Amino acid sequence: MSNVPANLKYAASHEWMLLNADGSVTVGITDHAQEALGDLVFVELPEVGAHYAAEKEIAVVESVKAAADVYAPISGTVIEVNQAAADAPESVNQDAYAAWLFKMTPDNVADLDKMLDAAAYQAVADAA
């Protein structure tokens, strides 16, 4: 079964979020998402400095099987992208929580409180 760390927040669209000490949020796709997609072969990252509203398409991950959009889980501005994940998409399959995709500064950090906790996301993943 897929791994859902308790220290993270989740979106029902299968992104995970980690609130950093500096108030930024690191975002990636969940273990469940990488497993459903299969072997990833391409990752398209957003541009640093761009602003995205919550639930807007922000990145793309493609496996041999299919392309999937990654959505901005909360509104915010991209401050950093993980080029290593784009250079080695298989790293997302190997550890979806280590191979983050981007960091953003949230418009409102309180938005994070509205996201799913591990138990709620596990229920979403189990139903998928």
Next chain:
Amino acid sequence: MLKKTVLNAAHRATNARMVDFGGWDMPVNYGSQIEEHNAVRNNCGMFDVSHMCPVDVVGADCRKFLSRLVANDVAKLQVSGKALYAAMLNNAGGVIDDLIIYFLTETRFRIVVNAGTAEKDLAWMQAKVAEWQLDVSITQRRDGDNNLGIIAVQGPNARAKVWEVLPQSKAATEGLKAFFAAEVDQYFIASTGYTGEDGYEIMLPAGEAEALWNALKEAGVAPCGLGARDTLRLEAGMNLYGQDMDETVSPLDAGLAWTVAMKDERDFVGKAALTANGQKQQFLGLILLDKGVLRGHQQVITKQGNGEITAGSFSPTLQQSIALARLPLGVALGDEVEVDIRGKLLKAKVVKPVFARNGKSVI
């Protein structure tokens, strides 16, 4: 309710990720699609293709029937066991299905048709037998009594692995050139496949399929899902019905002109339409030069006009994205074209629609 092949329990026991494939509950992979793909290119893998439908054609008029039914010419089948790839066309020249015909005797041929098209294919064949008033009986062998399972064992070591598990089949099959079949006891063993590798497709009584599957697995043959089957056939430049052609597409526009025998007097369903319409597009390969992944239905922009990708993915053998596409006449091999991927125009190169065979890139 999804249909299940006789190997369904075996797939689930091997932790297959199952998907709805045209109404069938089929394994898409057993973990890593790329590892399965590479197993077939470098060693040996096996696929459950029991969802495909064997059809036995029996009777005095078999040859006459098949000669009118399909666009390829069964006159090419003169040696018992020889197989022929052919397209069955409608009156408008569109492809009802692509299939393989095995010649056994003058009164017995076997056809294997695609899973999703089997019902309409059988209805079409039955209707043609009646219309042409021929002495031919058509019997499907996928469902019900006397049904068959099909296991495709593919890869450079496929023959050796099959002989290890079915030693009694070696004498009858070791001399088989590509595209032949031999019947050994209850096994129908054909040197056909859908991967661009050597190997066998084995039809056998459905009740025995699981034992053979498990024995092959025990012998080190990797179970492979439909995901790897798709990337293997794509690299090999083999058409997939429903993606690369269908009832609205002429075989001449789908890269299947080599399977259409137009030159002699023989008449077949769809011939008049093909003659009247000619070729309108060409079926070619694309290699993406930029980063990204080519997919079906993406638009291709060329100097001669727009075309469309019919199937695309990432090629594990080439380590870049490849596709099959229908492009305007006049586009030449080596041309640089653009592909619209989510609104961005990325560069691709036009190549022959064959990317890998026998373990290696042919680009």
